[in-house]
Amino acid sequence: MTDxxxxxAALRAEILGLRVGWDPSVGAQLAEHVLASGIVPPGAVVAGFWPMPHEIDIRPLLHGLHERGHCICLPETPPRGQKLIFRAWTPESELVRGRFGTMFPVGAVTVPDSVLVPLVAFDxxxxxxxxxxxxxxxxxxxxxxxxxxxxxYAAQQVAHVPVEExxxxxxAVATEAGVKNI
Incomplete structure (x- = not known):
């Protein structure tokens, strides 16, 4: 387990170090691909995330899904060892600073049926x-x-991500290069 x-940890450090120089605005291309793909079913309650520094900016996707009538929620990060709390978001929502520099709305607690997951790496x-x-x-x-x-980002794909049970x-994974079903 230690290995x-x-x-x-080594893979995380490597990718986070590389990500510093990448352009978050390519998130607009990610949004175009996701919206064109129809991968998010109509009426789905979608949990997104507010991008942290050096993450791909998925705000264009959040806005696009909202415009299509989806209920959007963003995570509030509780103390370690707990699960995320998702709160309803609209473009007019006030955001507050959470743990680890995250941002979340003050909206009602919501249960999503689709989750947009931020990644450090994927395979x-x-x-x-x-x-x-x-x-x-x-x-x-x-x-x-x-x-x-x-x-x-497409460049976050690696040959193999070490996994635990x-x-x-x-x-599926969405990047500025497209959407890949897995």
């Missing part, structure tokens, strides 16, 4: 590497039927 955690088998806190894995365990769409895989 697995060390491999995850062709749908394995994902997050920031290491386990928030998404705990949350996805509570939402076993939710559609999981990873959102990242508790790691949830993705159903």
């Amino acid at each position: 697995l955690l060390a491999r995850k 062709a088998n749908g394995h994902r590497l997050g920031y290491g806190g386990g928030y998404y894995d705990r949350t996805l365990a509570e939402l076993p039927n939710a559609f999981r769409l990873g959102c990242a 508790t790691d949830f895989h993705l159903h």
Whole structure:
């Protein structure tokens, strides 16, 4: 287990270091691909995320989904060891600063059926590497039927993501290069 955690930490450090120079605005291309693909079913309650520094900017996708009538929610990060709390968001929502520099709305608690998952790395088998806190894995365990769409830069794809039994895989990944079903 120690070797697995060390491999995850090394990969995380490598990709986060590279990501500093990438252009978050290519998130507009990601949004175009997702909206054109129809991968998010009509009427789905979609959990997104407000991008942190150096993450691909999915705000164009959040706005596009909202314009199509989807209920959108964003995560509030609770203390370590707990699952995320999703709160309703609209473009007019006031955002407050959360743990680890995240931003979330003050809206009502909402349960999504589709989750846009931020990624540090991903592979062709749908394995994902997050920031290491386990928030998404705990949350996805509570939402076993939710559609999981990873959102990242295309350059975040790696040959192999080390995985544990508790790691949830993705159903698809969206990048500025397109949407890939897994």
